[in-house]
Amino acid sequence: MKDDPIMKEVLKKIAGIAQYCSLGIQNELVDICRQLITEKIADKVKSACFFTILVDEKTSISRQEQMAIGLRFLDSKTFQIREEFVEFAVVEDLRGESLGQFILIRIEKLGLDMKLCRGQGEEFVEFAVVEDLRGESLGQFILIRIEKLGLDMKLCRGQGYDEVPNMTKYVECLAQSLNLVLTDRSKIHDIKHCMMIIRETVNFFHFSAKQSAVLKTYTKVNLKVVCETRWVERHDAI
Known part of the structure; x- marks a missing residue:
């Protein structure tokens, strides 16, 4: 809750009467919700x-x-x-x-x-x-x-x-087969070098608010970070 600005403001207003707000209680409530949802799915x-x-x-x-x-x-x-x-x-x-x-x-x-x-x-x-x-x-x-x-x-x-x-x-699934093929082909130096350049280019804009602002003046498309573990998600970034 401390990272949510809305909930943070609410807790300030009810600081004297707020209950069940500790991390332990929050985790317990989340776990109860998980159990109820899982039971519904099982049914x-x-x-x-x-x-x-x-x-x-x-x-x-x-x-x-x-x-x-x-x-x-x-x-x-x-x-x-x-x-x-x-x-x-x-x-x-x-x-x-x-x-x-x-x-x-x-x-x-x-x-x-x-x-x-x-x-x-x-x-x-x-x-x-x-x-x-x-x-x-x-x-x-x-x-x-x-x-x-x-x-x-x-x-x-x-x-x-x-x-x-x-x-x-x-x-x-077909996506899994494609993922296996691309993972194997990534051992080729040229492909690895290409992916590295794409990753560095995305990071150049992604980790700088100023560079991102400049990019937005030229295009409305947001650059997506290259996924480190899943080839199937990298095509969006490319």
Whole structure:
């Protein structure tokens, strides 16, 4: 609240009677809102019956590995495909088995039945992480979990990796494929040099109010900062 000028002014006016304004209380209120929203999303997924798990993992600016988990499902009321963000959490172990277990635990906490999961997808994920998520270790882990559910793997008709049958079909979006290609091609010196020039040009204007003001007199288009981690977002800056 201290960084919000409007709330700061409100708190000044009610300084003598203001309650529930400490950082601890604020975080607790935010967490309660998160729980309520997550429960609503889980209820909608349950009404839809079937769902797909979406995963996005990146290194934050604070150098922490963070994973976003989302769900894709058919809205039972509007009959429209929906994608809802569920959780953003820090992960430490990036091995396929550990990531798979992390995701499954989160899905179980939502009260969702993995037997109703019909897809898995990773969007804009680092190349090494994508390989690990869909690798042999995750396949074996999922195989063990399915057997614990008492299901007969002989009846599984999904596509598998390394001859390990999988309950769901791996889906890699076109944007992810483009991201992987560009990430690999960035090893070429000329491309890296080009991106460096673009980045420095953007920063020249971005970090100076005077230079930005001069630029605005010639164009109404704002320069966008070149994303350090996602190639798919760099085309806007270019």
